[in-house]
Amino acid sequence: MTVIVRELRRGDRTDAEAFARIRHLALPFMLFTAESVAYDLEHAHPDSHYQPLLAEENGEPVGTAQVGVVYDSPESGQAYVNVYVHPERTGRGAGTLLARAAEERLSALDATRLHAWVLDEPGNRAFAEKHGYRSARSAHFLRLDLANGTLPPLQSPPPGVELRTAADFADDPRPLFHLDAETLLDEPSDVDREFTDYEAWLTETWRHPLLSHELTSVAVVDGRPAAFSAARTDGGTRYGTVMTGTARAFRGRALAKLAKNDSLHRARSAGFTEAFTGNDTGNGPMLAINKWFGYEICATEVKYVRDLG
Template structure:
């Protein structure tokens, strides 16, 4: 049995579904569908040089890699490599082959620093260290049992605040882009991302197949969104995920992000979703506290690993 690594063919259904299946098995805390895999492959910004890879054994996709430049960072030369292999197909050399192929491609693009998220488990961390990566900051995955858990009551909406859904901005989503850009700049992390390209945001984020406009909730003051909770959903598996939660700087401290997220979660449960997932940098203590008050529990941790290229 020979393992080969090749480019993902996004228009081939077996490739997109195979990629999504590997990710669901290896990383069940993030939503992946064949449609989302295809969308990311076709609509990620060209400057990212996004090249998803698959490891194939006897015609079956057993491993995956997301490979691209951090093109929207203020620091040039950073490449992102996230490798996952089906848990029941490890030990066949797929992971190492994916890493080497990804590194060669990013090095050819002038990358000098590689970053990779690795699940905080002994085998995963040992694999990363064998390939020259050192551990850096960490982040938690959190899970909420929507079907059987207890959500806090829906909080009262302040008199000067109006709640709107993402669908209310369908004709003009620019205000949500502006809020997304401001809150993204303040997210803790070892890569500082900036959102400046509205058309690219429309193509990649606003038209993302997992984005649920009816469950995305924004708190608005004087008609302007000042806090929001962005929802991704996969109705086929009844799973819900928070893609982003944040508040404009001038409106922080009023509990508006929690307000938006609580309303979104109540709507998700009413719509029949059974599980909710979210993720937080371990340094983002305010958001972790909010999520724990909402009933989330930490279910896994991942550690960013870094390798400097000479």
């Protein structure tokens, strides 16, 4: 048995398909496609030094790692390494080699703190702790059966509120950039991030192949986007909301719930059968909203942290 680790090859469809396939098996609650994997590598911000890694056993892809620097954090030295191995190929050295290669790469980039998400399962947690990582916050993956579940009835917007989609902002998405940037500041996280680069947001978020402009709902008040629910799809039957939030000036009016309900109904009408989302375990308000929609917790991830040097 020979296990090696190498960089994912840019422009290589076979590599991208292998990466997406392994991630789907290890993390069926997240959306990955060969197109999204290739896009993330091709269009990553230069300061992120993003480089996915692939582990091969006797030439067969068996493991993956996402490796990069959190370039949009005001705190320097923050980096991430997320290792996931094919569920039937764990315990054979691929994970250790991926982690080691990622750490060497990030150390050379002067990273001082590494962040890694690990599924809340004994073997996964033991692997992280064995490699010197300590546990921190946690987050739930949630799933909703769109095909057979019962969604709350569609609601009419209150006076002065209009429901639109991201597609309505195709000519000028900057208002959505400002809304996304504001809501990000309140997202529970161990690493502060700031959206200040509009062009980077256009590349990494607005033009991302998984983002559905038609299913991303926006609540607009007096012509200003006030709340939104950003939707991604895998081009098949799986749909996910990756960010739902409200501008601070408009909170307390249930506008995020209104936008998400609108998006979910349109996703079901479009033929999507599964809906996924994720919430920090301490984000009680959003967990309550998702419970109201009918989501159920299907898995939990734990953030692990390791300081270098």
